[in-house]
Amino acid sequence: MQKFSLRGKTALVTGGNRGLGLAIAAALYDAGATVVLTARDEVQLAAAKAQLLERGEGQVHTISANLSDDASVTDLYNAVHIRVDSVDILVNNAGVNRRGPAENLTEDDWHYVLQTDLTVPFLVARTFARPMLHRGWGRILNIGSIFGQVAFGHRVPYGAAKAGVIHMSKVMAVEWAGRGVTVNALCPGPFATEMNKVVMNDPEQYQRFVNNIPIGRWGDLEEIGAPALLLCSDAGSFITGTTLTVDGGWTAQ
Numbered sequence: 001m002q003k004f005s006l007r008g009k010t011a012l013v014t015g016g017n018r019g020l021g022l023a024i025a026a027a028l029y030d031a032g033a034t035v036v037l038t039a040r041d042e043v044q045l046a047a048a049k050a051q052l053l054e055r056g057e058g059q060v061h062t063i064s065a066n067l068s069d070d071a072s073v074t075d076l077y078n079a080v081h082i083r084v085d086s087v088d089i090l091v092n093n094a095g096v097n098r099r100g101p102a103e104n105l106t107e108d109d110w111h112y113v114l115q116t117d118l119t120v121p122f123l124v125a126r127t128f129a130r131p132m133l134h135r136g137w138g139r140i141l142n143i144g145s146i147f148g149q150v151a152f153g154h155r156v157p158y159g160a161a162k163a164g165v166i167h168m169s170k171v172m173a174v175e176w177a178g179r180g181v182t183v184n185a186l187c188p189g190p191f192a193t194e195m196n197k198v199v200m201n202d203p204e205q206y207q208r209f210v211n212n213i214p215i216g217r218w219g220d221l222e223e224i225g226a227p228a229l230l231l232c233s234d235a236g237s238f239i240t241g242t243t244l245t246v247d248g249g250w251t252a253q
Helices: 019-030 042-053 070-083 107-135 156-179 194-200 203-211 221-232
Strands: 010-014 034-039 060-064 089-092 138-143 181-188 243-246
Touching: 010 019, 019 034, 019 042, 019 089, 019 138, 019 221, 034 042, 034 070, 042 060, 060 070, 070 107, 089 107, 089 221, 107 138, 107 156, 107 181, 138 156, 138 221, 156 181, 156 243, 181 221, 194 203, 221 243
Parallel strands: 010 034, 010 089, 034 060, 089 138, 138 181, 181 243
Antiparallel strands: none
């Protein structure tokens, strides 16, 4: 079990104030990591910090940030390093979605989702990887989606972005494999998150999702933490460039 310990490590989780990001942050925190949470909403960040600190002793830092371009990523990097000496683990989780029939989506919808869900994760990974590569140890976990692997209607920009995240992770993994930094994509299926409220609150859509899941239910948030911990710790030291899908069997069909 020592391989799963993150004592002495610092993890940055974007979009760490709720949902999957907070669940992953909790798993890393429980394993001993100092955790830095970043998101837009300061109130939710404060609540997330309090929730983590209730789990036991440890350090949690929060940074309110709107990651939209290279300059904002540089600002985040500087803000993080005011609070901690280094970042050993990056979880690229922040993301958005705009749903609708492809013929009704606008150019703004396309660019907004691609910028937030693909371009910004690239910029964050590139920026925080540099010191990891210099030190010779790092873990980068990019959050994809099963909809980057299989098609599902009304999600053209989201699916395209998440497919890009998966392939971006593979290319980064190949480039950095010999320098101590692993890069993987974690692809969740349906989980009860804020982003999925529109589906969860529609009984017909909700059941349509359940019908695609061999296990027969949506994932509990606690079920995303252990897979993330594997990929962020020494237990996953020989795993890089992979896509770990946590979806109750959806994509196995």
